[in-house]
Amino acid sequence: MTSNSTPADIELIVFRLASIDYCVDIMQVREIRGWTPATPIPHAQHYMLGVINLRGTVLPIIDLADRFGLPPSQPNERNAIIVTEVKNQLVGLLVDSVSDIISIDRTEIQPTPEVAVGHSNRDFVTGVIGVEGRMVSLVSIEAIMPRHKAEAA
Amino acid sequence: MDPMAAIRDTFFQECEEQLSALEEGLLEMEDGNTSLDTVNAVFRAVHSIKGGAGAFKLTELVSFAHVFETCLDKIRSQTLQPDPDVIKLLLRSADILADLVTRCRQGTAIEKSLYEGLQAELENVVGGLADDQSAEDDFGSIDFTPTVIAVGGFESEPAEPTGMSEASGEAVGPVASIMFRPHSGLYAKANEPLVIIRELATLGKLACRTSFDLLPDIEAFDPAENYLSFEISIEGNPSYDDITSLFEFVEGDCDLKIEMLAGDDVAPAPADSPVLEAPVNDTMPTADDIIARVLGRQAGSEPTGEVIALPAGTSAVDERAEKPVEKAADRGTEKGPATKAIRVDLDRIDRLINLVGELVINQAMLSLRVSQSGAVVAANVGSSLEELERLTRDIQESVMAIRAQPVKSLFQRMSRIVREVADQTGKAVRLRTDGEATEIDKTVVDLLADPLTHMIRNAVDHGLEMPDRRREVGKPEEGTVRLSAAHKSGKVVITIADDGAGINRPKVLEIARRKGLVTETAQLSDNEIDNLLFLPGFSTATNVSSISGRGVGMDVVKRSIQSLGGRISIDSKPGHGSVFTMSLPLTLAVLDGIVVSVADQTYVVPLTAVVETLMPESGMLSSLGANGQAIRVRDRFLPVVDVGQVIGIRSEPADRNSCVAVLVETDGHGKSALIVDRIQDQRQVVIKSLETNYGPVEGVAAATILGDGRVAMILDVDTLIGRGSESTSSAQNMVYAKAS
Numbered sequence: 001m002t003s004n005s006t007p008a009d010i011e012l013i014v015f016r017l018a019s020i021d022y023c024v025d026i027m028q029v030r031e032i033r034g035w036t037p038a039t040p041i042p043h044a045q046h047y048m049l050g051v052i053n054l055r056g057t058v059l060p061i062i063d064l065a066d067r068f069g070l071p072p073s074q075p076n077e078r079n080a081i082i083v084t085e086v087k088n089q090l091v092g093l094l095v096d097s098v099s100d101i102i103s104i105d106r107t108e109i110q111p112t113p114e115v116a117v118g119h120s121n122r123d124f125v126t127g128v129i130g131v132e133g134r135m136v137s138l139v140s141i142e143a144i145m146p147r148h149k150a151e152a153a
Numbered sequence: 154m155d156p157m158a159a160i161r162d163t164f165f166q167e168c169e170e171q172l173s174a175l176e177e178g179l180l181e182m183e184d185g186n187t188s189l190d191t192v193n194a195v196f197r198a199v200h201s202i203k204g205g206a207g208a209f210k211l212t213e214l215v216s217f218a219h220v221f222e223t224c225l226d227k228i229r230s231q232t233l234q235p236d237p238d239v240i241k242l243l244l245r246s247a248d249i250l251a252d253l254v255t256r257c258r259q260g261t262a263i264e265k266s267l268y269e270g271l272q273a274e275l276e277n278v279v280g281g282l283a284d285d286q287s288a289e290d291d292f293g294s295i296d297f298t299p300t301v302i303a304v305g306g307f308e309s310e311p312a313e314p315t316g317m318s319e320a321s322g323e324a325v326g327p328v329a330s331i332m333f334r335p336h337s338g339l340y341a342k343a344n345e346p347l348v349i350i351r352e353l354a355t356l357g358k359l360a361c362r363t364s365f366d367l368l369p370d371i372e373a374f375d376p377a378e379n380y381l382s383f384e385i386s387i388e389g390n391p392s393y394d395d396i397t398s399l400f401e402f403v404e405g406d407c408d409l410k411i412e413m414l415a416g417d418d419v420a421p422a423p424a425d426s427p428v429l430e431a432p433v434n435d436t437m438p439t440a441d442d443i444i445a446r447v448l449g450r451q452a453g454s455e456p457t458g459e460v461i462a463l464p465a466g467t468s469a470v471d472e473r474a475e476k477p478v479e480k481a482a483d484r485g486t487e488k489g490p491a492t493k494a495i496r497v498d499l500d501r502i503d504r505l506i507n508l509v510g511e512l513v514i515n516q517a518m519l520s521l522r523v524s525q526s527g528a529v530v531a532a533n534v535g536s537s538l539e540e541l542e543r544l545t546r547d548i549q550e551s552v553m554a555i556r557a558q559p560v561k562s563l564f565q566r567m568s569r570i571v572r573e574v575a576d577q578t579g580k581a582v583r584l585r586t587d588g589e590a591t592e593i594d595k596t597v598v599d600l601l602a603d604p605l606t607h608m609i610r611n612a613v614d615h616g617l618e619m620p621d622r623r624r625e626v627g628k629p630e631e632g633t634v635r636l637s638a639a640h641k642s643g644k645v646v647i648t649i650a651d652d653g654a655g656i657n658r659p660k661v662l663e664i665a666r667r668k669g670l671v672t673e674t675a676q677l678s679d680n681e682i683d684n685l686l687f688l689p690g691f692s693t694a695t696n697v698s699s700i701s702g703r704g705v706g707m708d709v710v711k712r713s714i715q716s717l718g719g720r721i722s723i724d725s726k727p728g729h730g731s732v733f734t735m736s737l738p739l740t741l742a743v744l745d746g747i748v749v750s751v752a753d754q755t756y757v758v759p760l761t762a763v764v765e766t767l768m769p770e771s772g773m774l775s776s777l778g779a780n781g782q783a784i785r786v787r788d789r790f791l792p793v794v795d796v797g798q799v800i801g802i803r804s805e806p807a808d809r810n811s812c813v814a815v816l817v818e819t820d821g822h823g824k825s826a827l828i829v830d831r832i833q834d835q836r837q838v839v840i841k842s843l844e845t846n847y848g849p850v851e852g853v854a855a856a857t858i859l860g861d862g863r864v865a866m867i868l869d870v871d872t873l874i875g876r877g878s879e880s881t882s883s884a885q886n887m888v889y890a891k892a893s
Contacts, residue, residue, distance in 0.1 A: 036862075036863075037863065038864075039754065039755075039856075039863055039864040039865060039866065040754065040802060041843075041847065041850055041853075041866075042800040042801050042802070042850055042851070042852055042853055042866065043800075043801055043850060043851055043852070044850070050864075051843070051847065051856060051864045052863075052864060053858045053862050053863060053864050055511075056507065056510065056511050056514065056841070056858065057841070057845075057846070058841045058842065058843055058845070058846060058847070058856045058858075058864055059846060060846055060847040089845070089846050089847075090845075090846045091846060146848075
C-alpha cells in the first residue's frame with residue numbers, strides 16, 4: 001500500500017469487465033466482497049440486478065456490464081462486488097474481477113479519446129490512464145447511479 | 154459541547170415540558186376547571202420559563218413571561234376572573250411564549266411586533282401592572298432589608314403551621330436556627346410557609362414555634378397583613394445551601410435569619426419557650442450572604458448574570474426552589490412527579506434497535522441452519538432455540554417500547570392550530586381530544602405532525618360552517634373538532650371528526666370532472682366521491698385561502714400516511730360532518746407478515762392487511778376480460794391480483810391448480826385476492842429501508858432480511874391492488890392522475 005500520497009496523487013482500484021480494464025477512485029470504495037444471489041427489485045431498470053444483504057443493510061447491485069451496454073453478466077461466485085458510497089448512498093457494482101490498486105498522479109489522467117459513435121461508455125468514463133501499456137478507463141460512479149429512481153416504474 | 158451550551162440545552166428542553174404543562178393547564182381552565190392546583194401549575198410553568206430565561210439574559214422572553222405571569226398571578230389571587238375571553242388571551246399568550254422560546258433556542262432575532270400587541274393586551278387585563286416589580290425581582294434580588302411592606306390585594310388567611318413536630322429533648326449534631334417571618338406578599342404569590350417548613354423537616358429533626366409577638370392592638374390590626382413569624386430549629390446536620398435553597402422562592406417576601414450552631418453550643422428549644430433564645434454567632438454568615446452566594450458567587454454584581462456562571466446550572470437551583478410548591482400542587486392529582494425518567498439520545502436507542510434487529514435476523518438464521526443441518530436435532534437444542542426466539546422477541550418488544558411516545562404532545566400542538574385557524578376564519582371551534590395517552594413510535598409521532606396539522610386545518614376551514622350558518626341549521630355556534638387516538642388490533646387508529654356540513658359531494662364531483670380526474674359519464678358511489686379528495690391536484694376550496702386549499706392537499710396527506718405504512722379513509726354524512734380515520738403501525742421497525750413464494754422469489758405480505766388465505770378449488774377462479782381474473786369466495790366475486798404479474802417478475806399468471814389466494818382488505822380498495830404460488834411461513838420481520846440506498850419502489854413498502862440472509866420485499870398491498878384493478882379494468886372509473 002502506498003500511503004505517502006501527496007494531494008496530487010490518487011489511488012484507484014482497477015477491475016476488469018469483459019476483458020476491459022476500468023478503475024474507480026478508492027475513496028469511493030467501501031469494501032469488496034463476493035457475489036451472493038440478489039433479490040430482484042420490481043419495476044427496476046434492467047441493469048439493476050437486485051438487492052443483497054450487506055450485514056443488515058439493503059444494498060442495491062448494478063450489473064456494470066449491462067449498465068455499460070455490454071452483454072449482461074452471468075454472475076457466479078468468481079464475480080466480485082465493489083461496494084461504493086456516493087452521496088451517502090451505498091451501491092454495489094458487479095464486476096468480473098478486481099485486479100489491482102494503483103497510485104498515480106492526477107495529471108496522468110487523460111481525456112477520454114473520441115471514438116466511434118455507439119460507444120456508450122463515454123457517459124460513464126471521465127478519463128483514461130495508461131498503465132504498463134494498457135489503457136484503464138476511470139469510471140464515474142455518480143454517472144452510473146440510476147438517475148430517476150422514483151420513476152423506474 | 155461546552156457546559157454552558159449543555160445547560161442552555163437543558164433549559165430549552167425543560168421549557169418544552171413547561172410549555173406543554175402550560176397548555177395543558179390552560180385547556181383545563183378553558184374546560185371550567187379553575188381550581189387552585191390548575192392555576193398554580195400554569196403559573197409555575199410560566200414562572201420557570203421566566204426564571205431560566207432571566208439566567209440566560211433572554212430579555213424579550215423574560216419581559217413577556219413576566220406580564221404573562223403577573224396576569225396569572227391575578228387569577229391565582231382571584232382578583233381577575235378567568236372568563237373565556239381571558240383564557241383565550243392566555244392561550245394565545247402561551248402560543249407566543251412558545252414562539253419566543255423557539256426563537257431564543259434558534260437564536261433568531263425577535264421582532265417586537267411578534268409579542269408587543271399581546272403583551273399590551275395582557276397588561277391591560279392586569280390593569281397596568283399596579284404593583285410593578287422588576288421582572289427579575291423574585292429570583293434575582295439580593296436586596297434583603299427586613300422591612301414590613303403592606304401590599305394590597307391580599308385575601309387569603311395566613312396559614313397556621315399546626316401539627317408540626319414539637320421540639321424534642323436531645324440535641325444531636327449541629328443545629329440550624331431559623332427565624333422566618335413571611336410578608337403578606339409571600340402569601341399573595343401563593344407561596345405557603347407550611348410547605349417550606351415541611352420541606353425543612355426533611356433536612357433533619359425539626360422544631361417549630363409560632364411567635365405572636367408582633368401582633369398589634371386590635372385598632373392597629375390590618376387584616377391583610379401577616380403578624381406571625383416562625384422560629385424553627387433543625388437538628389441533624391442540615392447544610393446551609395439546602396436551607397437557603399428552600400427559601401429561595403420566597404426570598405424578598407419575608408424576613409429570614411439562618412444561623413448555624415454547633416450541636417454542643419445550644420440547648421434545644423424548650424417546648425414551652427415562646428421565643429427561641431439562640432446565641433447569635435457573629436462569624437456565621439448572614440442570610441444575605443448565603444443567598445448572595447447561592448444566587449451569584451460574587452456579591453455586588455448582577456445576580457441574574459452570575460447564575461450563568463454557576464457550574465451547577467440554574468435549572469438545578471430553580472428546581473430545588475420549586476420543589477416544595479410543586480409537591481403540594483401535585484398531591485392528589487394523577488400526574489406524579491416524573492422522577493424515574495432519564496433523557497437518552499435518540500441515536501443511541503436507534504443503534505440499539507438496529508442491533509436488536511440484527512439479533513432477530515441472526516436468530517432466524519441459526520434456527521434455519523439447525524433445521525437444515527439434517528441431523529436429528531436433540532430435543533434440548535430445539536427447546537433452547539425456542540427459548541432464544543422468545544427472548545429475542547421480548548428484547549425486541551422492550552426496545553421498541555422505549556421509542557413509544559404518547560400522542561399527547563402531538564395533540565397539544567393541534568389545539569394551537571385550531572385556535573389560529575378559528576381566529577383567521579372567524580369561526581368558533583372547540584377541540585376535544587381523546588386517548589392522549591395512546592403510545593406510538595416516536596418517528597410516527599414526528600412524521601404525523603404535518604399531515605395532522607393539514608387535516609385539522611381542513612376540518613376547521615372546510616369542514617365547519619360559519620357560526621351564523623350553524624345557528625340556521627340548529628347546531629351550536631361553536632363547532633367541535635374531535636381528535637382521538639386508540640389502539641386497535643395492533644394498530645393505532647387516529648380519527649379527526651368535525652360536526653360540520655360534511656363533504657359536499659355534488660361539488661366534489663363537479664370539480665373532479667372539470668379537472669378531468671373522472672370521466673363525465675362515470676357513476677361513482679358516495680365513498681368513491683369522497684376518495685376523490687385524495688387525488689393529486691384536487692382542491693375543493695372555491696376561494697383559496699391562506700389556511701388550506703392550495704391544491705396540495707389531501708393527496709400529500711395520504712402519501713405521508715402511506716409512507717408511514719398507514720391507511721386513511723373518509724366517512725362523511727351530509728349535515729353531520731366528516732370523519733377522517735387513519736390507521737398507523739405501532740412501530741416502523743418490525744411487522745408481522747406472511748412469507749410467500751412467487752416464481753422462486755420470496756415476498757412478505759403484511760399481516761394487518763390479510764383477512765384469510767385459501768387454496769382456490771377448480772372453478773373458483775374465472776377470467777374477466779382479456780387478462781383479468783376474479784375469484785368466487787362464498788358467493789362473492791372479488792378481484793384477483795396476480796402478484797407475479799403485477800410485480801413484473803413473470804408474464805404468465807400463476808398456475809391455477811397449485812396457487813394460493815391471500816385475501817386482503819384495504820381501506821382504499823375493499824377486499825381483493827392476491828395470488829401467490831405458496832405460503833412459506835408467518836413470522837415477524839425486521840423492516841429495512843429500501844429507500845436509503847435505492848429509492849421508492851411501487852408496490853413495495855420496504856425490504857426485510859430473511860432467515861437465510863437474503864433480502865425479501867415487503868409488499869405494499871394497497872398500491873398492488875390499485876395497479877391490479879387498474880390493469881384488469883374492473884369497476885374503477887377513476888382516471889388516476891399519474892404522479893410519475
